[in-house]
Amino acid sequence: MTNPRVRKMRRAGSAALLLVVLSFSVAACGGDTGNEEKKSPSAASSAATTGSGEDEGKNLPDTSQVLVTVHGDSGIDMIIHSAKRDTGGFLTVSGQFKNTGSDLFTTPIQWGGAEEAVAATGRSLAGMTLVDSKEKKRFYVLRDTDNRPLTTSGYEPSIAAGKSLAFFAQFPAPAQSTTQVDLQFPGFTNATIEIS
Template sequence: MSIRYVRSMRRTGAAALLIGALTFSAAACGGGDKDDGGNKAPSRSSAESEAGDKKPSRESEADPDSSKVLATVKGGMGVDMVIRTAERDQGGFLTLTGELRNTSGSRVVTPVEWSGKEEAVVATGPSLAAMTLVDSQAKKRYYVLRDTNDRPLTTTNYDSGIDAGASLPFFAQFPAPAPTTSEVSVQFPGFSSATIEISG
């Protein structure tokens, strides 16, 4: 029997043994699913999905609650900022929703000042990262939160202009002020300061 033949037989035997072991492992892993009683730990993807629910949904910027109005602030370009909700959640965030409404008779170009001056934020494209909240009671100012890639947690990459009679829905997420704070002032370039009431 040649050495080449022996080596070939060894490789064939090893492959067969490996396939058998994998088949047994797959059967052993799959057999416990029927009787786990619903106690199976959530997968990484589902856990991450649940964690992601605490972040503002992009749906909130597309469909603000039109039944509420906390404040309406007129801007100098014929654009009104309508703030509809300011909700505090258990994750320690405060999320604003609303819309920027063009009440003029012509298209308005959105100012670059709305995006803020930080280089990391400017790199993400048009945004509302320049919006801030002021808690006069605690004498604190809050800025739009950033994700791990320095992208602002607010409406981004919107059109460079708002047509006459059209609106730009928005959301912006901030750190939540202390539970004792019930009101904050919203400040945004081109608009007067507006005091709004926090819910939640």
């Protein structure tokens, strides 16, 4: 055998060995990912809480309590179930949007608010605000360090007739002396809610 021929055979052998190693690596990585997804129910539950346009009232903390129902455009109702102070100075509002009409309701782009940085993170309810009339303050949905709003996001662009979209929105908590706030959201009239 000549040297060029030996080199050619070595290269072919190396390429075949590399191909085998890569195929095992890909198979191993793919297998791990599938197992993690099956073992991690928290990933599925967190995806469910963001909303999918289907009836998700079961994900709300206590749907038997209704603080207020506000009728919006095109047969969509906003039902507020709770407004609770959390440790750390936050106020979390939970509820659902229910399509009481007979047609598909397309969620308006205004629900995400007017901020360009927040709009870049996808569909959200960042357009929701709280007003403390007593202290003359307005509170916007909190943001994380990547400018993502701390609210339901990534939901489907429409809600089918008779279906609902569960939601939450987290705000800075008003002063302890404040027991009532007005919730403002595009397409709905002001909703006065009691803080618990």
